[in-house]
Amino acid sequence: MLKVSELLKMDCFTVKNLPEGGGDREIGSIYCCDLLSIAMSKMTEAAAWVTVMSNLNTLAVASLSDVACVVLAEGVAVEEAMLQKAVQQEITVLWTELPIFDAALKIQKAFEA
Amino acid sequence: MSDSIKMTYTVSDTDFTRAGEASSDVKKRLRQMGCDPEVIRKVAIAMYEGEINMVIHANGGEIEVEITPEDITMVLKDKGPGIPDIEKAMQAGYSTAPENVRALGFGAGMGLPNMKKYSDEMNIETTVGVGTTVTMKVHQ
Numbered sequence A: 001m002l003k004v005s006e007l008l009k010m011d012c013f014t015v016k017n018l019p020e021g022g023g024d025r026e027i028g029s030i031y032c033c034d035l036l037s038i039a040m041s042k043m044t045e046a047a048a049w050v051t052v053m054s055n056l057n058t059l060a061v062a063s064l065s066d067v068a069c070v071v072l073a074e075g076v077a078v079e080e081a082m083l084q085k086a087v088q089q090e091i092t093v094l095w096t097e098l099p100i101f102d103a104a105l106k107i108q109k110a111f112e113a
Numbered sequence B: 001m002s003d004s005i006k007m008t009y010t011v012s013d014t015d016f017t018r019a020g021e022a023s024s025d026v027k028k029r030l031r032q033m034g035c036d037p038e039v040i041r042k043v044a045i046a047m048y049e050g051e052i053n054m055v056i057h058a059n060g061g062e063i064e065v066e067i068t069p070e071d072i073t074m075v076l077k078d079k080g081p082g083i084p085d086i087e088k089a090m091q092a093g094y095s096t097a098p099e100n101v102r103a104l105g106f107g108a109g110m111g112l113p114n115m116k117k118y119s120d121e122m123n124i125e126t127t128v129g130v131g132t133t134v135t136m137k138v139h140q
Ligand SMILES: Nc1ncnc2c1ncn2[C@@H]1O[C@H](COP(=O)(O)OP(=O)(O)OP(=O)(O)O)[C@@H](O)[C@H]1O
Pocket: A037, A038, B049, B053, B054, B056, B057, B058, B078, B080, B081, B082, B083, B089, B090, B094, B095, B096, B097, B105, B106, B107, B108, B109, B110, B111, B112, B113, B132
């Protein structure tokens, strides 16, 4: 069992938005893809979704898919409007300088630990 | 539980930032009604893809949703360019999404295949130059 709160403790991840209870969400799977309609159909509930796609549509898909958290990789820019929507939709958003694979691998290692 | 509920949503023409609001609202309502999570997931995916297609390909339109104890019916109507070749459009990977839209993460050509996969019944009526109506049903 890996909770989102475990990721928050890791140096490589920065919190962009953490709704109430967001840290307590259990991560069910780790998923990587930037194309929204592929992500939408493949992601299972409570995924930790690692992507470089940083926009409002990412959050719409995240919300409809009930992800545990969105992890924005490669140090992508996060716009204010996106943060506002994350707050409003209560979506946990983390951010990292790491590439997608490395970020997902960190989560996977924590998952296995 | 004999009542049926009807909702109508207007999908804005080019406002990507609001795309997904109608699907979100339906999802919320189904949750409140205690609907099966798998049914909710199917409706959310199918409707979001349809909603996004209306924004990207058809300058917006209108969505009617009816929820009954038996099923959820979504009718997505637009006055866009229509689909010249439905069979081709249904193929996984086929997309005419422009570059600016692809940059936002769309254009995998998986929207219509997802709609087909996640709805239990789907029908597309389309006339080039007139518009497209997609009707989808998900059984409860
Ligand atoms: N409502 C519509 N009006 C006109 N054309 C449409 C409509 N919906 C889909 N199409 C056409 O069918 C094609 C395939 O649609 P589909 O949803 O599968 O892929 P996409 O929207 O291009 O990409 P994706 O959904 O993966 O982001 C579109 O590129 C477009 O040419």
